[in-house]
Amino acid sequence: MKVSVKKGNLADYDCEAVIAGHFEDEKKLTGDAEVLDKRCGGLLSRLLKDGDFEGKLFQTSVLYTDTFIKSKRIVFIGMGKRKDFDLETLRGVFSKAAQKVRDLHLKNFAASLDFGTLDLKEDNMAESAVEGVLLGLYRFTPYKTKAADKTPEVREFTLIAENPKAAKTSKAAAKRAETISAAVYLARDLVSAPANEMTPTIIANRARKMAETRPIDIKVFDERQMKRLGMNALLGVARGSAEPAKFIIMNYAGGRKAEKPIIFVGKGITFDSGGISIKPSANMDEMKSDMAGGAAVIGAMQALADLTIPLNVVGIVPATENLPGGKAYKPGDILKSLSGTTIEVKNTDAEGRLILADALSYAGRYKPEAIIDLATLTGACIIALGDHLIGMLGTDDTLKGMVKEAADMTGDYVWELPLWQDYDEMLKSDVADVQNVGGRAAGTITAGLFLEKFVGDYPWVHLDIAGPALLAKEKPYIPKGASGVGVRLLVQFLRNRAGKADA
Numbered sequence: 001m002k003v004s005v006k007k008g009n010l011a012d013y014d015c016e017a018v019i020a021g022h023f024e025d026e027k028k029l030t031g032d033a034e035v036l037d038k039r040c041g042g043l044l045s046r047l048l049k050d051g052d053f054e055g056k057l058f059q060t061s062v063l064y065t066d067t068f069i070k071s072k073r074i075v076f077i078g079m080g081k082r083k084d085f086d087l088e089t090l091r092g093v094f095s096k097a098a099q100k101v102r103d104l105h106l107k108n109f110a111a112s113l114d115f116g117t118l119d120l121k122e123d124n125m126a127e128s129a130v131e132g133v134l135l136g137l138y139r140f141t142p143y144k145t146k147a148a149d150k151t152p153e154v155r156e157f158t159l160i161a162e163n164p165k166a167a168k169t170s171k172a173a174a175k176r177a178e179t180i181s182a183a184v185y186l187a188r189d190l191v192s193a194p195a196n197e198m199t200p201t202i203i204a205n206r207a208r209k210m211a212e213t214r215p216i217d218i219k220v221f222d223e224r225q226m227k228r229l230g231m232n233a234l235l236g237v238a239r240g241s242a243e244p245a246k247f248i249i250m251n252y253a254g255g256r257k258a259e260k261p262i263i264f265v266g267k268g269i270t271f272d273s274g275g276i277s278i279k280p281s282a283n284m285d286e287m288k289s290d291m292a293g294g295a296a297v298i299g300a301m302q303a304l305a306d307l308t309i310p311l312n313v314v315g316i317v318p319a320t321e322n323l324p325g326g327k328a329y330k331p332g333d334i335l336k337s338l339s340g341t342t343i344e345v346k347n348t349d350a351e352g353r354l355i356l357a358d359a360l361s362y363a364g365r366y367k368p369e370a371i372i373d374l375a376t377l378t379g380a381c382i383i384a385l386g387d388h389l390i391g392m393l394g395t396d397d398t399l400k401g402m403v404k405e406a407a408d409m410t411g412d413y414v415w416e417l418p419l420w421q422d423y424d425e426m427l428k429s430d431v432a433d434v435q436n437v438g439g440r441a442a443g444t445i446t447a448g449l450f451l452e453k454f455v456g457d458y459p460w461v462h463l464d465i466a467g468p469a470l471l472a473k474e475k476p477y478i479p480k481g482a483s484g485v486g487v488r489l490l491v492q493f494l495r496n497r498a499g500k501a502d503a
């Protein structure tokens with residue numbers, strides 16, 4: 001879809017629909033809604049007066065403007081209470097408006113950011129508005145072959161700015177939103193793809209294709225190289241599958257040479273059957289999303305390169321299937337990880353922590369500034385936090401604080417769980433240094449404690465995205481299915497870290 005920013009008046013803009021917003025806790029229309037209303041002979045205020053429209057969040061009504069203005073329609077949308085209105089609500093409002101425009105089969109629409117006085121910066125509003133439109137209109141359709149299954153795509157969205165200065169800042173903000181949304185689309189596409197078409201080899205090739213046209217160096221280790229290095233925890237998981245495992249390393253050197261890199265690690269299980277400790281068949285299809293952490297890392301690498309963020313960043317994605325083949329690893333097996341620590345496999349379904357163990361040890365070779373890993377790691381995290389929150393655990397308060405700040409700015413919300421050391425004894429093995437499960441209680445915490453053993457002495461945050469990675473029900477600007485969670489969080493984290501929010 002084409003996104004443009006133009007200077008002018010919304011009421012004079014020629015398109016198929018314009019957006020007007022209203023707050024439910026106000027009697028009077030404000031901003032461009034008031035202007036549109038005046039120009040259209042009180043079309044909107046009549047609705048308010050008659051009680052047909054209150055402005056409740058995401059309430060929508062379509063009005064026909066006759067010949068009053070050039071746009072044939074006004075999509076009137078409720079924005080909730082003015083005092084509750086923030087950038088996250090703005091994303092939702094623009095998404096819902098765009099979805100309405102698509103439902104009407106319209107090709108283009110326009111909006112302004114004049115909703116009366118708000119305590120929000122114009123460029124932040126522009127970025128969130130464009131993000132809302134693009135993220136809300138995402139669909140995964142490559143396997144839909146019948147035209148009847150597809151409503152036509154909206155082709156163009158125009159943001160109307162009042163003056164040249166606002167137009168200029170909004171233009172740059174809209175561009176950033178397009179870049180970031182494209183990265184979220186990439187992550188969502190990778191997760192949405194069925195596991196037969198998103199094998200470790202394919203995800204590695206997709207990462208290569210992404211890096212090819214950008215200043216990103218990519219290396220993909222095959223199983224022989226992993227064997228030589230000693231990544232036996234990862235290789236152990238891979239044994240049950242006929243698809244060869246891949247270890248993807250993406251290197252972006254946007255910072256000064258001497259600067260230590262920030263490392264992102266993403267779990268890349270392209271299908272998790274549970275292995276010999278096989279999962280129940282109900283909803284097992286959802287385990288195609290067990291590479292959502294890896295997808296978020298690949299998406300974030302794309303965005304940070306496109307935004308030319310001045311930092312050194314390495315993205316690592318260990319990728320394999322977890323299947324119960326004839327050569328599969330078994331409960332009771334002992335694996336010698338890259339770090340030398342031996343792991344007793346008590347449950348082959350706790351495979352994510354095994355591949356992450358080797359990836360986190362490998363990350364230590366960069367002597368990094370910080371490590372952040374993302375993984376659909378535990379069902380326990382869904383039980384604890386549901387699908388609105390990422391579980392956050394980590395060793396460094398400053399780093400956790402920065403992740404939390406980025407989370408609050410983007411709506412990829414995190415909630416901290418403790419790395420409670422008393423639970424460490426649950427991971428004690430009779431025969432090896434450690435075992436890969438700690439029992440049902442505190443499952444997300446014991447998973448975090450397991451990972452901690454492989455991190456080394458670097459500031460580290462672990463993000464358990466099992467809940468928000470794949471949605472059973474849509475959210476305001478995230479359609480049902482793959483959410484792309486983590487991409488915007490990681491990018492915002494880097495933008496904040498680089499010290500310029502407009503990077």
Ligand code: BES
Pocket residue numbers: 272274290347349350351352376377378379380382437438439443466467
């Ligand atoms: N990929 C799953 C976690 C998961 C479950 C993600 C549901 C998204 C939705 C992970 O590999 C797993 O199976 N974890 C086990 C760990 C247990 C064996 C200690 C779990 O959560 O049951």
Ligand code: ZN
Pocket residue numbers: 272274348349350351352
């Ligand atoms: Zn598993």
Ligand code: ZN
Pocket residue numbers: 269272290349351352376377
């Ligand atoms: Zn898994």
